Amino acid sequence: MxxxxxxxxxxxxxxxxxxxxxxxxxxxxxxxxxxxxxxxxxxxxxxxxxxxxxxxxxxxxxxxxxxxxxxxxxxxxxxxxxxxxxxxxxxxxxxxxxxxxxxxxxxxxxxxxxxxxxxxxxxxxxxxxxxxxxxxxxxxxxxxxxxxxxxxxxxxxxxxxxxxxxxxxxxxxxxxxxxxxxxxxxxSSEADAKYGIKTHYIRATNxxxxxxxxxxxxxxxxxxxxxxxxxxxxxxxxxxxxxxxxxxxxxxxxxxxxxxxxxxxxxxxxxxxxxxxxxxxxxxxxxxxxxxxxxxxxNSQTKNSSHTNNNSMPKFKAAMTAIGAFLGLSATADNQEMTQEQVEQLNNELSRLQSANDSLTTAQAGFQTQINQLTQDLATANTNLTTANASLTTAQAQAAEWKTKAETYGAQPGATPTNPVKANEELESGNESDPGKVIANLPHNKKLDSNPLFN
The missing domain is CATH 3.90.226.10 (2-enoyl-CoA Hydratase; Chain A, domain 1)
Incomplete structure (x- = not known):
C-alpha cells in the first residue's frame, strides 16, 4: 500500500x-x-x-x-x-x-x-x-x-x-x-461474465x-x-x-x-x-x-553570446538605438534602450551591410582591372596608329617620287611612251584582228622599218 x-x-x-x-x-x-x-x-x-x-x-x-x-x-x-x-x-x-x-x-x-x-x-x-x-x-x-x-x-x-x-x-x-x-x-468482460460479474455504467441525463x-x-x-x-x-x-x-x-x-x-x-x-x-x-x-x-x-550567434555580454551591453544601448533608428529598425518606447531582439536585428542588419560592402569592394576591384586593361589596350592602339601613319607617309613620298621619275622618263626627246595596257586593250577588244599587225604598228617597230641595218 x-x-x-x-x-x-x-x-x-x-x-x-x-x-x-x-x-x-x-x-x-x-x-x-x-x-x-x-x-x-x-x-x-x-x-x-x-x-x-x-x-x-x-x-x-x-x-x-x-x-x-x-x-x-x-x-x-x-x-x-x-x-x-x-x-x-x-x-x-x-x-x-x-x-x-x-x-x-x-x-x-x-x-x-x-x-x-x-x-x-x-x-x-x-x-x-x-x-x-x-x-x-x-x-x-x-x-x-x-x-x-x-x-x-x-x-x-x-x-x-x-x-x-x-x-x-x-x-x-x-x-x-x-x-x-x-x-x-x-x-475483461468475458472473464467477468464467467464469474458472474456485471458492470453497470450510469451517466447523468446531460x-x-x-x-x-x-x-x-x-x-x-x-x-x-x-x-x-x-x-x-x-x-x-x-x-x-x-x-x-x-x-x-x-x-x-x-x-x-x-x-x-x-x-x-x-x-x-x-x-x-x-x-x-x-x-x-x-x-x-x-x-x-x-x-x-x-x-x-x-559558430552561431546565439542568445547565449548576448547573455554572457549582458553586463557590458547597457553601455552601448543608446548608441545602438541611434544606429538602429538610422537603419530603420524599431526602437523602444523611451528611445533609450534596445531590447535583446532589437540588438539581434541590428547585428543581422550590420552583417547584411558588411556583406553588401564586401560585394561592392569586389565589384570595384573587378571594374578597376577592366579599366586598367582598357587603358593598356588604348595605348597599344595609339602606338600602332602612329606607326601606321608613319608608314603611310613614307609610302606616299615614295609614290610621289616614282610618279615624278615616270613623268621625267616619259618626256625624253624623240621618245613616245608606250602604253602596253592600251595595246592589250586594243588586242582584247578586237580592234585589230591580226596580232602581228598590232605588233608591227608599235612606234619602235616602225622606226626599225626605216633603219637600213634591219632591212
Missing amino acids: QSLRKNFHLINQLATGLFMIEASYAEPYMPLVYKLLAGESVEMDEENTQPVCYAINMAADGGIVRYESFDQAEPGSIAVLPIKGPIMKQDYCGSPGTQSMKAWLKMADEHPNISGHVLDISTGGGAVDGTFEFRQVIENSKKPVVAFGDGLIASSGYVLASAAAHIMMSNETAQIGSIGTAISFRD SHQKNEDGLQAQKGNYKPIQEHVLDPTNDIFINAVRQSRAGKLKESEPLKGKTAGEPLNGQMYLAKQAIALGLADSIGTLEDAIALAQQLAN
Whole structure:
C-alpha cells in the first residue's frame, strides 16, 4: 500500500493516460504495469530521484573532462541530459520524468559555464502528457541542442529529438521513427461474465457523451476514439515533426484516405535509411555529438553570446538605438534602450551591410582591372596608329617620287611612251584582228622599218 501511495502519479498515468510508444518497446514492461494497476506489491527503486544531467568539457588536446555540477564546469562546457527508458511526466522508480528533465535543461541553458546541450536519448517513447511541454523547452533553448540516439529514438522520444538542431545516431543498426499515436486497453468482460460479474455504467441525463468513445471502443467501434482523440493528437505530433525537420524531411505521397506518407506513418527505420528520409542527420559517437554541440555554440550567434555580454551591453544601448533608428529598425518606447531582439536585428542588419560592402569592394576591384586593361589596350592602339601613319607617309613620298621619275622618263626627246595596257586593250577588244599587225604598228617597230641595218 505504501508503494501504491508513493507511485500514485505513475499508476494514474498508466491507467488513464494517452501514450506515444513503440509496441515492441512497451511489451516487456506490461507485466509490471499489470501488477501496478492491480495494486500488487512491486519491487521498485524508491530512492529520491537525483539530477543525472552533467557537463562535459573537451580540451584542445582531445581530452574529455566530466563535471557532475555546472558550477564546477569550465566555461564553454556542454551539458549532457540522458533521456533513458519510458518517458513519463512525473519521476518514477528512481527515474526522472519530463518535469524534472525540463527543469535541468532550463538550469543548464541559463548557466554561464554551459555553451550547448546534448540530449543522450535511448527510449521507445512514453506518455503524451508532459512530452510536448518538454519539447517546447528544447525549442526555446538559447543555446544549440544536439540529439544523440543511443540505439533507439521512437515515438514520443522523437517528439523531443526533432526539436534539436541536429540528430545523430550511434550506429547503423540504431533505430528511429514510430511517428504515430495509438491506444490499447484490456477487455475483461468475458472473464467477468464467467464469474458472474456485471458492470453497470450510469451517466447523468446531460452527460450522454461522457466516456462514449471508450464505451464504443469496447463494443468494437473504434472510429469515435480515433476521430476525437488519436487523430488530433497524431496531427500535433506530425505537424511538430514537419515544422522541426522542414527542408530535410523527404515525405512520400500518402495513401488514399490518409494525410501522411512515409516516414510519418508510424514505421521504424535503421539509421542510414532514416538519414536518407530526413529523420536523422548523421551517425557518430556521443563524443562526436558533444563536439558538434560545441562547434554550433562557437559558430552561431546565439542568445547565449548576448547573455554572457549582458553586463557590458547597457553601455552601448543608446548608441545602438541611434544606429538602429538610422537603419530603420524599431526602437523602444523611451528611445533609450534596445531590447535583446532589437540588438539581434541590428547585428543581422550590420552583417547584411558588411556583406553588401564586401560585394561592392569586389565589384570595384573587378571594374578597376577592366579599366586598367582598357587603358593598356588604348595605348597599344595609339602606338600602332602612329606607326601606321608613319608608314603611310613614307609610302606616299615614295609614290610621289616614282610618279615624278615616270613623268621625267616619259618626256625624253624623240621618245613616245608606250602604253602596253592600251595595246592589250586594243588586242582584247578586237580592234585589230591580226596580232602581228598590232605588233608591227608599235612606234619602235616602225622606226626599225626605216633603219637600213634591219632591212
